[in-house]
Amino acid sequence: MNATSAHAAPENGALIELRDATKTYGQGPATFLALRGVNLRIDAGEFVAIMGPSGSGKSTAMNILGCLDNPTSGAYLFRGMHVENLTRNQRALLRRYYLGFVFQGFNLLARTTALENVELPLVYRGEPRAARHAKARAALDAVGLRQWEHHTPAELSGGQQQRVAIARAIVTDPTILLADEPTGNLDSQRSHEIMDLLAALNRDRGITVLMVTHEPDMARYAKRVIHFVDGRVDSDHHNGEHS
Amino acid sequence: MFWSSVLLALRAIRRNLLRSFLTILGIVIGVGAVITMVTLGNGATRAVSDQISSLGSNLIMVRPGQRLGPGRDSAGAPRFKASDAEAIAAQIGSIHAVAPVANKGVTVVYAARNWATTVTGSTDAYFTVGNWRLADGRIFTKAEQRAGKAVCVIGATVRKELFGDRPPLGDELRIKNFACEVIGLLQSKGQSAMGMDQDDIIVIPLRTLQRRLTGNQDVNTLMVSAQDSGDTDRIMADLRLLMRERRKIVANEDDNFSILDTRQIAEAMTGTTKVLTLLLGAVAAVSLLVGGIGIMNIMLVSVTERTREIGIRLAIGALEREVLLQFLIEAVALSSLGGVVGITLATLASIGLAKVMQVPYIFDPGINLLSFLFSAAIGVIFGYFPARRAARLDPIDALRHE
Numbered sequence: 001m002n003a004t005s006a007h008a009a010p011e012n013g014a015l016i017e018l019r020d021a022t023k024t025y026g027q028g029p030a031t032f033l034a035l036r037g038v039n040l041r042i043d044a045g046e047f048v049a050i051m052g053p054s055g056s057g058k059s060t061a062m063n064i065l066g067c068l069d070n071p072t073s074g075a076y077l078f079r080g081m082h083v084e085n086l087t088r089n090q091r092a093l094l095r096r097y098y099l100g101f102v103f104q105g106f107n108l109l110a111r112t113t114a115l116e117n118v119e120l121p122l123v124y125r126g127e128p129r130a131a132r133h134a135k136a137r138a139a140l141d142a143v144g145l146r147q148w149e150h151h152t153p154a155e156l157s158g159g160q161q162q163r164v165a166i167a168r169a170i171v172t173d174p175t176i177l178l179a180d181e182p183t184g185n186l187d188s189q190r191s192h193e194i195m196d197l198l199a200a201l202n203r204d205r206g207i208t209v210l211m212v213t214h215e216p217d218m219a220r221y222a223k224r225v226i227h228f229v230d231g232r233v234d235s236d237h238h239n240g241e242h243s
Numbered sequence: 244m245f246w247s248s249v250l251l252a253l254r255a256i257r258r259n260l261l262r263s264f265l266t267i268l269g270i271v272i273g274v275g276a277v278i279t280m281v282t283l284g285n286g287a288t289r290a291v292s293d294q295i296s297s298l299g300s301n302l303i304m305v306r307p308g309q310r311l312g313p314g315r316d317s318a319g320a321p322r323f324k325a326s327d328a329e330a331i332a333a334q335i336g337s338i339h340a341v342a343p344v345a346n347k348g349v350t351v352v353y354a355a356r357n358w359a360t361t362v363t364g365s366t367d368a369y370f371t372v373g374n375w376r377l378a379d380g381r382i383f384t385k386a387e388q389r390a391g392k393a394v395c396v397i398g399a400t401v402r403k404e405l406f407g408d409r410p411p412l413g414d415e416l417r418i419k420n421f422a423c424e425v426i427g428l429l430q431s432k433g434q435s436a437m438g439m440d441q442d443d444i445i446v447i448p449l450r451t452l453q454r455r456l457t458g459n460q461d462v463n464t465l466m467v468s469a470q471d472s473g474d475t476d477r478i479m480a481d482l483r484l485l486m487r488e489r490r491k492i493v494a495n496e497d498d499n500f501s502i503l504d505t506r507q508i509a510e511a512m513t514g515t516t517k518v519l520t521l522l523l524g525a526v527a528a529v530s531l532l533v534g535g536i537g538i539m540n541i542m543l544v545s546v547t548e549r550t551r552e553i554g555i556r557l558a559i560g561a562l563e564r565e566v567l568l569q570f571l572i573e574a575v576a577l578s579s580l581g582g583v584v585g586i587t588l589a590t591l592a593s594i595g596l597a598k599v600m601q602v603p604y605i606f607d608p609g610i611n612l613l614s615f616l617f618s619a620a621i622g623v624i625f626g627y628f629p630a631r632r633a634a635r636l637d638p639i640d641a642l643r644h645e
């Protein structure tokens with residue numbers, strides 16, 4: 001594959017789509033069904049929140065949507081393309097050019113400054129140094145960490161690390177931003193700032209945003225809320241509606 | 244892609260300075276030890292063989308006592324007499340010269356200086372047999388030998404220690420209780436193996452030594468030099484028969500003397516240093532191995548962190564081969580750097596120690612290359628293979644690694 005073929009015309013206009021996706025962990029008697037047939041369709045430009053109890057499969061679904069993991073059965077389509085049939089390298093290129101991912105546990109490089117962490121996706125995109133610096137600084141600016149750019153994760157608070165992770169996810173101007181509990185470690189004022197940021201990215205840059213959250217307050221920023229229960233989609237409604 | 248991987252690798256090294264330093268340290272010590280030991284060992288071997296060839300190629304030594312075999316040592320066996328040397332000269336064919344040699348350790352004094360050395364008593368044949376050349380003056384005459392005159396020929400070291408810059412010829416130095424005129428100065432033979440200084444030598448007529456220093460008629464060694472055309476084995480066989488006869492050894496009795504030629508001496512001496520070199524090299528190789536295990540430990544300790552790092556890189560879109568190239572370059576760069584530092588330190592240490600030990604410094608490209616390649620291999624094995632395992636994981640598994 002070459003990365004641009006992901007621009008191929010979507011079958012039905014959906015940006016990403018899960019069809020009857022399941023995910024099984026473990027083998028034999030220890031198997032655990034984390035996803036039990038998820039159907040999900042998200043169009044370009046949406047801002048979606050995924051909610052649900054702990055262990056309901058939210059992170060599992062996000063990892064599949066982020067091309068980090070494959071479903072055990074069922075299909076994952078990215079712009080009409082079957083991701084589950086792609087090779088490792090092809091999925092890596094999808095991640096590189098189209099996706100931004102904020103992990104539940106930050107996942108920053110240790111002993112590496114905030115600026116270098118944020119630059120990293122641009123390094124693999126082969127951007128020249130000056131452009132990398134400029135974009136990384138802008139991204140850090142957007143999350144309010146411009147003056148912390150030379151600090152390493154060990155010198156940053158949990159919330160600050162979370163914001164560095166967000167900066168790293170948005171620095172490439174991804175087509176779709178996947179954020180697994182991006183406000184899980186932030187106080188409520190910071191949380192609202194982050195939500196404003198995500199909403200602005202969605203509104204102004206047209207980035208499709210998909211986030212997992214436990215807080216109804218945060219879910220309210222999204223235009224659409226999907227509830228997971230026991231590895232299934234339990235409800236799916238647009239804000240303002242009632243299911 | 245290659246250069247960006249190089250940059251990533253260098254950045255990773257700089258970022259983990261302590262870990263990088265520890266990784267290198269094991270290799271530096273291992274490589275340094277191996278090269279130093281082997282280089283010094285080679286130098287010692289060379290020194291020994293140099294010294295032996297300076298003895299002269301056709302030298303045969305006859306010593307009292309049978310060195311080989313149990314229960315017999317030189318202590319119990321009767322010494323030789325000066326007449327033994329005369330008999331050899333008269334009765335054995337194809338020989339060039341025979342020198343009876345006896346020694347005595349003494350302190351010699353000149354003006355206010357003194358010097359502890361060994362005085363050798365012999366005949367003028369000693370200089371022929373021992374390949375000595377005169378730098379100045381003369382050797383003693385037959386008349387001086389017969390009369391037991393107090394004259395001596397000195398080596399360069401004795402001259403330097405006692406006379407400094409003054410010309411020694413014609414001056415008298417004091418050996419124990421008699422004054423001895425310096426009549427000749429030997430050309431320097433230089434340093435020998437085992438820290439022995441060949442120029443630390445004073446030669447006086449045998450009779451002078453026997454009368455004034457040892458007080459007996461004993462001769463310790465008979466040095467025989469064969470003619471170039473002579474058959475050394477024949478000469479040695481003849482020597483054995485003659486000595487048995489002169490020492491009245493009956494038919495079924497063992498020799499109470501031993502005969503060695505230069506080749507045998509050389510083999511015996513270089514054999515020892517070669518074994519030593521091998522031994523030291525082996526000890527050093529163990530330290531290289533220990534260095535490698537140290538690296539492995541450091542790599543294993545950091546494997547969790549490294550696996551997560553690989554997971555992060557894969558998750559944000561790095562290809563497996565990009566990650567691997569980065570880790571390979573990092574591992575090879577680190578261990579090569581360790582190898583280069585080790586080689587540099589070993590070269591400095593070898594040159595310094597060779598000087599102290601008075602052996603020649605011989606650069607051995609083979610061992611340097613081998614150590615370097617070995618250190619690079621260690622880096623690859625202990626740095627790259629754990630990384631390869633991690634890079635083949637799914638990014639999500641690598642990230643979850645604990």
Ligand SMILES: Nc1ncnc2c1ncn2[C@@H]1O[C@H](COP(=O)(O)OP(=O)(O)OP(=O)(O)O)[C@@H](O)[C@H]1O
Nearest residue numbers: 025026032034053054055056057058059060061104
């Ligand atoms: N690698 C794994 N191996 C085995 N079981 C797993 C694995 N990853 C997740 N699970 C199980 O799958 C289920 C869903 O996990 P998931 O992380 O998707 O939950 P979640 O909805 O994100 O929960 P939370 O809100 O706590 O983050 C959990 O019961 C979990 O124990």
Ligand SMILES: [Mg+2]
Nearest residue numbers: 058059104180
């Ligand atoms: Mg989760």
